[in-house]
Amino acid sequence: MRVVVQRSKQAKVEVNGEITGQIASGLVLLVGITHSDTDADIQFTADKICNLRIFEDDLGKMNLSLLDVGGEILSVSQFTLYGDCRKGRRPNFMEAAKPEFANELYEKFNEELRSKGVKVETGLFGAMMDVSLTNDGPVTLIIESK
Structure with a gap:
């Protein structure tokens, strides 16, 4: 499992001009699933x-977590995170999980986040989406479960 984590002041995702998910302050997650991912990967990553202590405290130091600040999550499925660009000019997506399996794990991942008391909004799995956000910092990290 590979997740790009972006701290944001606000974010939304639209499909065909309609907002499917929108958050105030929190994290935008671009979520990639590979075929060897398991429930353990979901639990570890969530x-x-x-x-993660990536929100600033009163002294301006990154000492607070999403749970500490009451932040929200916008979770967006992103199979292209498993694009291999080492050969040729067209990315190879062989490491990305098949859609049925990926969607099942993506939904489990979002439920795991919700079980921790976090508000989670999402895009639409498999759709062409317009994602907009205001990066905060910017703070951008990559989390990998393997």
């Missing part, structure tokens, strides 16, 4: 994201 726990890591919710508890």
